[in-house]
Amino acid sequence: MDIDKGIDSVPGWPSDRRSIENRQIGLGQYQETIPLADGISLDMVKIPGGNFIMGSTDHPDEMPRTEQQVEAFWMGRFEITNEIYALFDPDHDSRDEHRHGYQFGRKGYPLSHPDQPVVRISWQEAIEFCRWLSQKTGRNFTLPTEAQWEWAARAGTDTPYSFGNFGDDYSLYANFGDITLKEFAACTAHKNYESVRIIENPGPYDDWVPRDTLYNDGGFVSESAGRYRANYFDLHDMHGNVWEWTRSSYKPYPYSEADGRNDLSNNDKKVARGGSWYDRPYRGTSSYRLPYRDYQKVFNVGFRVIIKE
16 A cells, blocks of 8 residues: 655745745844743744645654645744743642662752753643733743644754754754763762762663664753754754644644644644654654643653744
């Protein structure tokens, strides 16, 4: 049985960096800082509209590829951080990530620093945050649809990543599951449990976390928002760091705005995009899709917001 792979080309796409930047500059004011509290603000970037091919032939879940048109919209430059989310829910805790299989030693690796992306947020909670933010600012905040997210992540490119192809060095651009994950294979170094010793030549029962061993991006668990280079739309961490909820339900392609997948009232699984610090690079492409139930609070899933005008 032949698989419908979809279309192969769209006029004017992909675009080079100069064309993308000129299109964004042509919007006029394309950067905005929205104050939320004393010393805390939300950085937004206006994403120009356009047509592109959504999906890929890398995975059956991403086919058939279809042409999609996206109107201009505002998107958060960074993933929502713990500091910003705490304005909505001061009691939320992104918690620590424990070493696998170890009951002794320090508590874990923190995911709750103010400048780290908030995680363990359900899709429902992300939507409630958007409603709170809308009421607070007078702007209409929500989650991006899958089409908006992919258009923003690609930033004019048709390659798997905005920075290149499979196998390219991602260390300056994304926090993926790289060689640093070997640090999970560790044991207590001191009786006060404040430090750990990385196990040299660990066995498979100690060192089992799948990872990429080609590159070292310098990140272990989630990193501070903005540590890695932005794409051509000036968005950071669209690849890696933490997965990001989208507005869209997990429905098969072809993608269609008219089939109800972006209706907030349905209870279907929701799509997260972008990969994370725990995922190998192939899961962090511009087109890779991952479904979760809307009530799930996942250790490496957060979100970023858009303004729906």
